[in-house]
Structure formats: structure tokens, C-alpha cells
Amino acid sequence: MNHYIVFVKKELLEYARTYKLLVMTVVFVIFGITNPLIAKLTPELISSFVPEGMTITIPEPSALDAWAQFFKNSQQVGLIVLVLVFSGVLSSEVAKGTLINLLTKGLSRQAVILAKYSAMALVWSWSVVISALLTWVYTVYLFPVDPLSNLVFSIFCLWLFGGFLLAVLLLGATLVRSNYGSLLVTGAGVLILTVLNVIPQAGKYNPTALVTKSMDLVAGTIGLPPLYASLGITAAATLALIGLAVLVFSKKQL
Numbered sequence: 001m002n003h004y005i006v007f008v009k010k011e012l013l014e015y016a017r018t019y020k021l022l023v024m025t026v027v028f029v030i031f032g033i034t035n036p037l038i039a040k041l042t043p044e045l046i047s048s049f050v051p052e053g054m055t056i057t058i059p060e061p062s063a064l065d066a067w068a069q070f071f072k073n074s075q076q077v078g079l080i081v082l083v084l085v086f087s088g089v090l091s092s093e094v095a096k097g098t099l100i101n102l103l104t105k106g107l108s109r110q111a112v113i114l115a116k117y118s119a120m121a122l123v124w125s126w127s128v129v130i131s132a133l134l135t136w137v138y139t140v141y142l143f144p145v146d147p148l149s150n151l152v153f154s155i156f157c158l159w160l161f162g163g164f165l166l167a168v169l170l171l172g173a174t175l176v177r178s179n180y181g182s183l184l185v186t187g188a189g190v191l192i193l194t195v196l197n198v199i200p201q202a203g204k205y206n207p208t209a210l211v212t213k214s215m216d217l218v219a220g221t222i223g224l225p226p227l228y229a230s231l232g233i234t235a236a237a238t239l240a241l242i243g244l245a246v247l248v249f250s251k252k253q254l
Contacts (some may be wrong), residue, residue, distance in 0.1 A: 004111040004118075007102075007149040011119035018233055020085050027081050028127040031073045032134025036142045039065035063146040064219060066139040071214040074158055076133065079211075082127075083169055086120050087183050090173035090249075113170065113246045120166045128159050147218035157210035157217075157227065158183055164207055164234050165190075167241035207234040 015021040039061045095098045103109065132155050167187060172185025195200045203209060209230040216222045 004115050006124075007107065007111055007116050012122065015119065018243055023085055024081070024123050024127045024129065028078060028131035029073075029134060031070065031078065032131040032141055033138060035069040035073060035131075036066040036138040037133045038069050040142050046104050062066070063139050063143040063148060064215075065217055066143060067148065067151065068215050069156070070131065070135045071158065071211070071218050074128070075211045075214070078127070078131075079162060079165060082124060083146050083165060085185065086166065086169060087179040088173075089116055089120065089170060089182070090180035091177055091179050091182070091237070097204060102164060109173075109250045112243065113249050117166060117170055117242055117245075118247070120170075121163055124162050124166065125159065128155065128162070144237065148218050150217040151222060153224060154214045154217045157231065158214060160234055160238075161207060163212045164238045164241075166208050167238045171241050171245040173246070174245045174252060192234075207237065210234060 012021070042065070049137065090099075101110065103112075168189045169182055169186045172182035175185060176182060189210075193206055193208050196206055197208060197212075204226060207230060209227060213222060213227060217224075217227070
């Protein structure tokens with residue numbers, strides 16, 4: 001346990017020194033500030049481009065639009081940034097040989113994998129929380145208080161899906177030695193899940209439902225029960241992927 005805690009601290013310090021923590025923070029702070037602003041200004045921008053003499057009806061922006069921007073930015077850009085930032089989670093240390101020195105001094109391979117995942121998950125958690133808090137503050141300031149459903153649960157689903165992607169990325173890093181290899185494994189995993197959505201019966205079990213149904217939850221068009229299966233499978237798959245990563249790394253020739 002001591003080795004695990006020390007290695008988590010080492011990882012977080014390295015993320016700070018290599019600007020990974022800064023990149024994640026800046027990106028999600030920008031999202032948090034701009035989400036409500038984009039929702040507020042979009043109708044005005046659309047109106048400015050409408051040809052003279054043409055009239056269109058644009059609904060007044062609301063808090064729902066601000067949170068739609070939050071989930072859109074987090075899912076389309078934020079998750080990509082997350083995967084890119086941590087794509088070298090193992091390969092750089094394996095290439096430099098620093099892990100070999102630590103392992104020969106008594107650090108267990110299990111502690112390495114668990115600590116790396118924990119450190120990445122902490123940075124991801126911080127990024128989601130700071131972005132959500134900023135979005136909430138500016139939304140309350142710019143818009144009337146609108147009734148929103150299941151907001152916290154929707155944010156939790158986004159967080160869990162990001163944690164799932166980190167587990168896929170970590171497993172990919174144990175299987176291949178390059179940054180690009182782990183990215184390809186993660187991309188292939190997302191592609192497979194996307195293709196599975198073609199099967200109607202598979203949709204409610206697919207981890208991607210946690211992010212594709214976000215605004216349906218917030219708008220109140222669906223309740224929580226339809227996502228329980230996807231939630232359970234995603235959590236179980238995340239734990240299984242981490243366990244598999246530990247198993248593969250324990251037998252990996254460094």
C-alpha cells in the first residue's frame with residue numbers, strides 16, 4: 001500500500017511537471033466558462049447571418065442549452081483530449097528504463113498499474129468537476145433557474161465513461177509499446193462499441209449509452225432505469241480491464 005501511495009504521488013507530480021495536469025485543467029476550465037456563453041450568444045449570432053427580409057423564429061436560450069454545450073464539448077473534445085494526454089501512460093517510462101529501476105527496488109507491477117490508473121482518474125475527476133462547477137455558476141448567472149432532471153447523475157455517467165476509456169487506454173499500453181498503439185487500441189474499442197449500437201437490443205447495455213443519453217436525462221425525457229444496465233456493465237468492464245492490465249503487465253518483458 002505504501003508503494004502504491006508513493007507511486008500515485010509520483011505520477012501526479014510528473015503530470016504537473018509535464019503540463020498534463022495544466023492542459024486538462026485549461027481545456028476544461030475553458031469549457032466551463034464558454035458553455036453558457038455559447039448557449040447565450042448562439043441565437044444572436046444566427047440572427048446576424050440571416051439575410052435581410054427573411055425572418056426566422058429562434059427560441060430563447062435556456063439553462064438546458066448551456067448544459068447541452070457542456071456535454072457536447074466534454075464528449076466530442078474533452079474525451080479526445082483525455083485520451084491524447086495520457087496516451088504515453090506506460091510507453092515513455094518503458095522506453096527510458098525508469099520502471100525497471102523501480103521494479104528492481106521492490107515496487108510491485110500491480111502497484112504500478114493501479115497507481116497509474118488512480119492518478120489518471122484523479123486528473124479526470126478534477127477536470128469534470130471544475131468544468132461542471134464553472135458551467136453551473138455561469139448558467140445560474142446568465143439564465144433563469146430552469147427545472148433540470150438528473151443533472152448530477154448525467155455528469156456521473158460522463159465521468160464513468162471517461163474512466164472506462166482510461167482503463168481501455170491502460171490495457172492498450174500494456175499490450176503495445178508505443179503511444180500510437182495504445183491510441184489505436186482505444187480507438188478500436190470505441191469503434192466496436194459504436195458499431196454495436198446498430199443492434200437495437202444491444203443499445204441499452206452499451207457503455208456509450210452513458211454519454212449519448214446525457215441530454216435525454218437532463219431534459220427529463222428518460223428516467224434513470226434505462227441506463228442501469230449500461231452503468232453496471234461499464235463499471236464491471238472498467239474493473240475487468242484494469243485487472244487484465246495488471247495480469248498482462250505482470251507477465252510483460254520490459
